[in-house]
Amino acid sequence: MNVFSLIDWWTLCIAALCAASCGMIGTFLVVRRLSLMGDAISHSVLPGLGAAFILTGTRSPAAMMAGALAAGVLTAALAAGVKRIGRLPYDAALGVVFTSLFAVGVLMVTWVAQSIDLDPGCVLYGLLELVSLDRVEVLGVSVPRALPWQAGLFAGNLLLIVLLFKELRIASFDPHLATALGFHAGAVQALVLTAVAATTVVSFEAVGSILVVALLVAPGATAQLLSDRLGRMVALAAGLGASAATLGYLGAVALNANIAGMIAVAAGAQFLLAAAFAPRYGVAARAFRHAALSLRIAREDVLGVLYRLGERGPTGAHAVLQHAQAVRAAGATWAARLACAQLRRRGLVEQRGDELALTPRGVDAARRIVRAHRLWESYLSQNLPLPLDHLHDPSERFEHFMPEDMREQLAAEIGDQPDPHGREIPPR
Amino acid sequence: MNTFLSDLARFLSLQDANTRTVVLGACALGVACGVVGCLATLRRRALLGDAVAHAALPGVCAAFFIVQSRSFAALMLGALVFGALAAGLVALVRAWTRVREDAAIGIAIGSFFGLGVVWSGLISQRPQGAGAGLDGFIFGKAASMTRADVVAITAVAAACLGVVALLYKEFKALAFDEEFAAAQGWPTVALDLVVMALVCACTVAGLPAVGVVMVVALLVIPPAAARCWTDRLGVVLLLAGGIGLFAAAVGVGLSATLPAPRGALTRGWPTGPLIVLVAAAVFVLGAFFSPRRGVLAQARHRRAVEAPPP
Numbered sequence: 001m002n003v004f005s006l007i008d009w010w011t012l013c014i015a016a017l018c019a020a021s022c023g024m025i026g027t028f029l030v031v032r033r034l035s036l037m038g039d040a041i042s043h044s045v046l047p048g049l050g051a052a053f054i055l056t057g058t059r060s061p062a063a064m065m066a067g068a069l070a071a072g073v074l075t076a077a078l079a080a081g082v083k084r085i086g087r088l089p090y091d092a093a094l095g096v097v098f099t100s101l102f103a104v105g106v107l108m109v110t111w112v113a114q115s116i117d118l119d120p121g122c123v124l125y126g127l128l129e130l131v132s133l134d135r136v137e138v139l140g141v142s143v144p145r146a147l148p149w150q151a152g153l154f155a156g157n158l159l160l161i162v163l164l165f166k167e168l169r170i171a172s173f174d175p176h177l178a179t180a181l182g183f184h185a186g187a188v189q190a191l192v193l194t195a196v197a198a199t200t201v202v203s204f205e206a207v208g209s210i211l212v213v214a215l216l217v218a219p220g221a222t223a224q225l226l227s228d229r230l231g232r233m234v235a236l237a238a239g240l241g242a243s244a245a246t247l248g249y250l251g252a253v254a255l256n257a258n259i260a261g262m263i264a265v266a267a268g269a270q271f272l273l274a275a276a277f278a279p280r281y282g283v284a285a286r287a288f289r290h291a292a293l294s295l296r297i298a299r300e301d302v303l304g305v306l307y308r309l310g311e312r313g314p315t316g317a318h319a320v321l322q323h324a325q326a327v328r329a330a331g332a333t334w335a336a337r338l339a340c341a342q343l344r345r346r347g348l349v350e351q352r353g354d355e356l357a358l359t360p361r362g363v364d365a366a367r368r369i370v371r372a373h374r375l376w377e378s379y380l381s382q383n384l385p386l387p388l389d390h391l392h393d394p395s396e397r398f399e400h401f402m403p404e405d406m407r408e409q410l411a412a413e414i415g416d417q418p419d420p421h422g423r424e425i426p427p428r
Numbered sequence: 429m430n431t432f433l434s435d436l437a438r439f440l441s442l443q444d445a446n447t448r449t450v451v452l453g454a455c456a457l458g459v460a461c462g463v464v465g466c467l468a469t470l471r472r473r474a475l476l477g478d479a480v481a482h483a484a485l486p487g488v489c490a491a492f493f494i495v496q497s498r499s500f501a502a503l504m505l506g507a508l509v510f511g512a513l514a515a516g517l518v519a520l521v522r523a524w525t526r527v528r529e530d531a532a533i534g535i536a537i538g539s540f541f542g543l544g545v546v547w548s549g550l551i552s553q554r555p556q557g558a559g560a561g562l563d564g565f566i567f568g569k570a571a572s573m574t575r576a577d578v579v580a581i582t583a584v585a586a587a588c589l590g591v592v593a594l595l596y597k598e599f600k601a602l603a604f605d606e607e608f609a610a611a612q613g614w615p616t617v618a619l620d621l622v623v624m625a626l627v628c629a630c631t632v633a634g635l636p637a638v639g640v641v642m643v644v645a646l647l648v649i650p651p652a653a654a655r656c657w658t659d660r661l662g663v664v665l666l667l668a669g670g671i672g673l674f675a676a677a678v679g680v681g682l683s684a685t686l687p688a689p690r691g692a693l694t695r696g697w698p699t700g701p702l703i704v705l706v707a708a709a710v711f712v713l714g715a716f717f718s719p720r721r722g723v724l725a726q727a728r729h730r731r732a733v734e735a736p737p738p
Contacts, residue, residue, distance in 0.1 A: 035534040036475055043641060085715045085723055086652050091530060092474035096652050099645030100708040103701035110698060210545065214538020221531040252546070256553070261545030268539025275525050283524050 006253045010132040010144050015245040015263060017150040018203045021157045022212060023219030023241030025199050027234045028192050030220035031172050036091055037076065037193065038216030040098035041200050042209040044075040046105030054112060065201055072197025075101060076190070128259040131206050146206045153202045160195055161234060164188070169230050207260050214264035215241055222271045225278040244270055291335070297400050298330040298339035300369045303348065304399070305329040306358045307366035311423070320355040367426040368407075373399040374419035374426070375410040381420040388420060435685040447684060453578035454676035454703065457634050460585035461643065462650035462672030463592055463665050464626045469651045470603035470661075471623055473529070476515055477647040479536040480631040481640040483507075483514035485544025489551055500576065504632060511628045514540050519624070573637055584633040588626050592665070595622065600661050642700035646672060649707040656714030656721055671710050679703030 029035050045068040052067025053059060075097055083093035132144045161168065167188050170178045175185035196216065203212045223236035247270075248263030255262070276283050305326065310319035321329075323340065330336035340356065343349040348362035358366060376395040380386055411425075418424055439447060468474055484507035491506025492498065514536045521532040573581075592599065601609035602619050610616050627647065634643035654667035679702040686697050716723050 030528075030531050033528050033530050035528070035531040036478075039475075039478065039534055039537055082652070082715070086655060086711070087721070088652050088655065089469065089472050089474060091472070092469045092648055092652055095474050095478070095644060095648035096708070096711060099641055099648065099704055102641050103645065103704035103708070106698060106701040107705070210538060210541045213534060214542055217531050217534030218538060221527045221535060224527060224531075225525060255546075255550065257546045258549040261542040261549065264538045264542025265546060268535055268542070271535050271539075275521060275527065281526050286524070 007250070008132050010147065011128055011259070012246065012249050014131055014144060014146050014150050014206055015128060015249055015259065016242040017147075017154050018207050019215050019219070019241030019245035019263065019267075020238040021150070021154045021199055021241075022203060022215035023223075023237035023239075024161060024234050025157050025192065025195050026216035027220035027223060027230075027237045028168060028172060029196060029216060030224055031230070031233075032189070032192075033090075034193075035217045035221070036094055037196060038200065039213045040075050040079070040094045041072045041193075041197050042204070042212050043098045044071050044101035044105070045197075045201060045204065045209070047071055047101050047108055048074075048105075050105050050108030050112065054108065065198075068201040068204070069194065069197050071101065072200065073190075073194060076193045127205070128207055149202050150206065153199060157195060157199065160191070164191070165231065168192070172230070207263075211260040211264050214267045215244070218264075218267035218271045219244065222267075222274045225271075225274040225281045240270055241267070294333075294335040295339050295342065298333070298335045299343055299348075300400055301330040302326050302336070302339055302343060302356075303358070303362060303366035304369045304373065306349070306356065307363070307370050307426075310358065310363075320352075320357045323351070323354050323356060326356050368428075369399055371411075371426045371428070372402040372407055374423065375407060375414060376402065377421070378414045378417075378419050378425065379410050382414065391420060436681075439681050439684045447680075449575055449578050450573050450684075450699070451677060451680050453573045453581045453637055454680045454699070455673050456578075456582040456585040457630075457637055457643075458646060458650070458672030458674075458676030458703070459669040460588045460672075461630045461634060461646035462654070462668035462670070464588055464623075464630045465647035465672075466651040466654070466661075466665050466668045467592070467599055467603065467623050468627050468647060469655075471620065473624070473627070474648050474651075475530075475533055475644065476518065476624065477627050477631045478640075478644045479514045479518055479533045479540070480511035480628050481635060481643055482537045482544075483510045483540035484632055484635055484640075486510050486540055486547055487544075489544055489547035492551060493547075500580070500636075504580070504636075507632045507635060508628060510540065511632055512625070515624045515628055519620075577636060581633045581637060584629050588629055589669075591622065591626060595619070596662075599623070603661065638700035638703065642704050645704040645707065646675075649704065649711055650675065653707065653711035653714050656711070656718040671707060675703050675707035675710065678706045682706070 026035075026038060029037050048067040048069070048071025049064055050067075051071075052063045055067075056063040075094075078097045078101075079090070079094045082088065082096050083090050086093060086096070088096070131146050134145045135142045136145045136148070137143075138148055167178070167183060170181065171183075171185040171188035178185035178188070199216070200209075200212050203215075207215075219237040219240040220233070222240050223233040226236055227233050244267040245263050248266035249259055251257070251266065252259040252262035274282065277285070279285055306319055306321055309321060313319055326340055327336045330339055340349070343362070344351055344356075347359055348365055349356050350359050351357075373395045376398050377391040380391050380394065381388070408428075411428075414425075438444065465474070465477075468476060487506040487508070487510025488503045489506075490510065491502045494506075495502045518529065518532040518536050521527055522529045598609065598614055598619055601612065601614065602616060602623075606616055609619070630647065631643050634646060637643075638646065650668040650671040651664065653671050654664045657667060658664055680699055682702045683697050683699040714722065717725075719725055
């Protein structure tokens with residue numbers, strides 16, 4: 001059967017809008033290390049709904065909205081208070097607050113159980129499957145009832161972020177600067193948390209609480225792996241949320257599985273992919289950079305050893321080194337073996353039988369390394385009261401990281417004299 | 429009122445075998461979670477249990493998928509494996525990427541639970557129908573604990589307490605001065621893994637009894653309550669265990685004796701939330717009335733400092 005014939009575009013649209021709204025506002029939670037706020041608020045909304053029902057006796061959207069919002073704001077305020085009074089880490093304070101509020105909520109629901117239909121399955125998993133059956137007329141077009149809500153939520157979050165972007169950025173990264181500039185970082189923070197509470201409540205009925213938790217955190221954290229700029233992060237998070245919703249929805253349709261669950265899985269999979277393969281901050285990229293650095297250091301060590309060997313022998317003669325000795329000189333690791341092969345391939349070293357020797361280009365490259373090494377030794381011995389046998393090790397490390405201009409600056413400062421061990425500092 | 433008193437008398441005398449089972453299971457869980465929760469909180473992993481608890485759902489589904497039966501031991505083992513997987517992923521993300529632990533825990537909660545929802549839905553669609561309602565396993569029902577469940581919970585609790593007692597000195601160093609522990613030559617990473625394993629074990633043992641959210645509460649609230657009274661780790665551990673025990677016993681007692689809400693479909697109040705609220709009440713009590721760190725004591729102290737000299 002053709003999968004595309006099963007797609008309900010209204011459902012997909014609602015899920016994507018909701019995911020984008022959550023992703024945008026969730027980014028501010030992630031950068032402030034408040035990610036678990038989403039988890040906490042989505043649990044503590046329960047007593048808010050219960051209290052609103054008990055007080056007003058209705059399930060009108062306005063009453064439910066007000067109760068849930070109040071519960072969300074109460075959670076944030078209580079968590080701050082518990083953190084201060086109990087001197088607890090923030091996550092523990094949050095845990096104390098939201099589990100207690102949830103317990104109150106469960107008791108409330110038990111109390112009014114006969115008159116309210118709050119199905120735990122509906123609250124947790126959402127009813128995305130049925131969302132497009134419940135219709136209203138908007139401007140003469142029949143659309144799902146959730147669509148205007150989600151569109152309004154998206155517009156509201158977007159408006160908040162665009163209008164207050166500068167304030168949000170300063171309050172997120174430097175609350176003291178915010179105070180110095182004359183606005184209250186705490187107030188901005190409270191506004192963000194209120195927006196998170198509103199997002200949670202509006203998304204609740206359509207997609208369920210568990211998906212809200214995943215979508216508030218995962219797109220923002222994924223965006224954090226892909227960018228350093230807050231504006232780009234927010235836009236990326238919105239896009240990543242929408243793409244998780246689309247992928248999850250298609251997967252759910254293909255497998256005939258729960259849509260909200262599948263979207264949460266897709267959001268988590270996107271995060272794992274980014275954590276593994278993000279261009280700068282991914283695990284693979286970091287491992288690659290690390291390996292490249294190890295290789296460069298091993299190459300430079302082999303060159304340095306060959307150069308020093310050449311100095312000791314009769315002038316003009318080629319210094320040769322057994323391959324195994326060269327590998328040992330560079331640390332006897334896999335990187336050292338690979339480094340020798342690379343030097344050969346780049347024409348810096350030639351191999352005759354089992355012996356390695358520097359080519360003319362290799363001599364130039366090796367001279368720069370040894371020059372950096374000896375300049376640093378001279379500089380250390382002139383400026384720090386170090387014994388002679390303490391100069392080699394730091395220079396052996398630093399020779400790999402000395403840029404050209406620094407090398408020449410040091411040379412100018414030290415002047416024309418041998419290094420502290422009495423060896424000539426090679427010319428440029 | 430009369431029925432309340434007679435219910436109370438029945439509960440206190442522990443004459444029902446069922447009551448005895450539930451009380452024993454809940455108390456063992458309360459003690460173990462309280463003690464292990466202290467270590468988790470000190471390692472700034474208070475909500476790791478939350479990720480473990482949510483990851484149990486796909487674990488239960490995987491176990492059912494493999495053994496094709498609702499064997500309690502298999503389901504627990506599946507929950508434990510997936511819980512450990514979630515905890516391990518959180519630790520790896522923290523160690524290898526710039527993403528913070530709180531975000532990693534949030535993603536683990538959402539994604540693992542989403543996976544569980546998908547998987548349990550697919551299992552319950554199958555014609556045999558034996559897989560229906562697998563998710564009930566992790567929402568917990570203290571009143572339906574059987575003798576075998578209680579034996580398992582008590583064994584896990586005793587094992588956790590034994591590990592904490594044996595490694596107390598090492599855990600103390602790890603919690604307050606990790607560099608010192610490393611300088612002593614102790615394997616800090618392995619010790620950290622032991623703490624995480626203890627959290628996993630307690631969480632999974634508590635799931636069938638009190639459910640996802642309430643087991644997190646048992647890991648977080650008693651340590652917070654104990655912390656109000658003292659700064660000494662040994663005393664905090666003992667107090668947290670005691671508060672967990674007290675909350676469990678009183679919570680089960682209230683659930684067994686409070687008159688049911690009018691017109692309710694079920695008999696009596698759910699046990700898990702009552703246990704949590706008793707623990708929360710103990711925390712509030714400590715936060716306000718603790719002689720040195722309580723709000724009232726602090727206020728009095730501040731007044732004494734600000735008062736003009738006579």
